Amino acid sequence: MPELPEVEVVKQSLDKKIKFQKISDVLVKSRKLRFKVPKNFNFFLKNKKVNKISRKSKYLVFHLNNKTFFIIHLGMSGSIHLVSKKKKISNTNTSFYGPLNLPTKHNHILIIFKNFKFIYNDPRRFGFIKVFKNERKLVEFFKNIGPEPLSQEFKESYVINYLKNKEKNIKNFLLDQKFVSGIGNIYSSEILYYSQINPLKKGKNLTKFEIKKIIYFSKIVLNRAIKKGGSSIRDFKNTKGLSGSYQKEFKVYQRENSNCLKKYCDGKVIKIIISNRSTFFCNRCQK
DNA sequence: AAGAGGCCCTGATAGC
DNA sequence: TGCTATCAGGGCCTCT
Numbered sequence A: 001m002p003e004l005p006e007v008e009v010v011k012q013s014l015d016k017k018i019k020f021q022k023i024s025d026v027l028v029k030s031r032k033l034r035f036k037v038p039k040n041f042n043f044f045l046k047n048k049k050v051n052k053i054s055r056k057s058k059y060l061v062f063h064l065n066n067k068t069f070f071i072i073h074l075g076m077s078g079s080i081h082l083v084s085k086k087k088k089i090s091n092t093n094t095s096f097y098g099p100l101n102l103p104t105k106h107n108h109i110l111i112i113f114k115n116f117k118f119i120y121n122d123p124r125r126f127g128f129i130k131v132f133k134n135e136r137k138l139v140e141f142f143k144n145i146g147p148e149p150l151s152q153e154f155k156e157s158y159v160i161n162y163l164k165n166k167e168k169n170i171k172n173f174l175l176d177q178k179f180v181s182g183i184g185n186i187y188s189s190e191i192l193y194y195s196q197i198n199p200l201k202k203g204k205n206l207t208k209f210e211i212k213k214i215i216y217f218s219k220i221v222l223n224r225a226i227k228k229g230g231s232s233i234r235d236f237k238n239t240k241g242l243s244g245s246y247q248k249e250f251k252v253y254q255r256e257n258s259n260c261l262k263k264y265c266d267g268k269v270i271k272i273i274i275s276n277r278s279t280f281f282c283n284r285c286q287k
Numbered sequence B: 001a002a003g004a005g006g007c008c009c010t011g012a013t014a015g016c
Numbered sequence C: 001t002g003c004t005a006t007c008a009g010g011g012c013c014t015c016t
Helices: A004-018 A043-044 A133-139 A157-161 A170-175 A185-195 A208-226
Strands: A023-028 A049-057 A058-062 A069-074 A079-084 A107-114 A115-121 A128-132 A268-275 A276-281
Touching: A004 A058, A004 A079, A004 A107, A004 A208, A023 A043, A043 A069, A043 A128, A069 A133, A069 A170, A157 A170, A157 A208, A170 A185, A170 A208, A185 A276, A208 A276
Parallel strands: none
Antiparallel strands: A023 A107, A049 A058, A058 A069, A069 A128, A079 A115, A107 A115, A268 A276
């Protein structure tokens, strides 16, 4: 689920609520995530304060007061819930992502604060948690992560140089976190729709103008999605309020066989599989 | 070295 | 009702 906009929305909500709060305990119900939850996770967090939460790519980064860090990646199905300890769970449960009601299954990690519980839920267990003893180790972990699409680094000269002579198609490049970090399967299709580029087009064949459009619309689409609280699909029918609404603005994603929404284009949205991932585009106006 | 494909896991949904 | 197959928003690893 979570691509850059969703993780950013979670980060913003969390930062407000748990900044400067002290962790009183950690309960690991299941260590079996994408990578094993470290054995010292409880010891590492207990009695520390969360100074800050930031986002890097699709990772949430928790800055602890003794200059150590831990990160959470939500994988495909991870979500975070804050539950007030004082009032009844059913009334006060706050979901920053996913269903408003707290799931009963797959609540793998509980981080206990003074007045609330932080719950990491992840049915598919593709998410993971890692800890870092110092900033150097954290930076080392992120060394292969490419520039943020919303940053100045993601600019024309960088992209032109990167895609030069590359056979790989642009859809796969947008999913390649080493090239640009934070874009996933939904937003890659949406960005290419706005850019009017066929997802199968090879990196080396992109024109300067097309590269400009990709950079421009990456920023537009992602910023708009953040503003809309991210996208909630699959479970969006039974979520309210705090879940995102950008799915209402999808132009191609999950719109297979529908008419292209571009003015004066009478094409249809088609779905193809690229590297085992569904890809949606208009075969008339995306060239 | 670059690029394609398999795989980790559970749940929802479609089709029979 | 119940079976099986297919598909999900990610990314690491292996193979060519």
